[in-house]
Amino acid sequence: MELAFDLQVLDVDADPVLEARFNELVPVLMHGERELSRYHLSVEVVRAYLMEIL
DSSP: OOOOOOOOOOOGGGOHHHHHHHGGGOSEEEETTEEEEESSOOHHHHHHHHHHHO
16 A cells, blocks of 8 residues: 655755754655665665554
């Protein structure tokens, strides 16, 4: 079963606060303050997290 969710894409380089926080860690996938992945997307980690919260 696949899960539905909304995704917001932010340009880290366009926001000085985000750029200072994440710098070379992009791409990064966050849910609130929880970091789910950086550099490479882990489908398994994201799927497990979504199953946990939905």
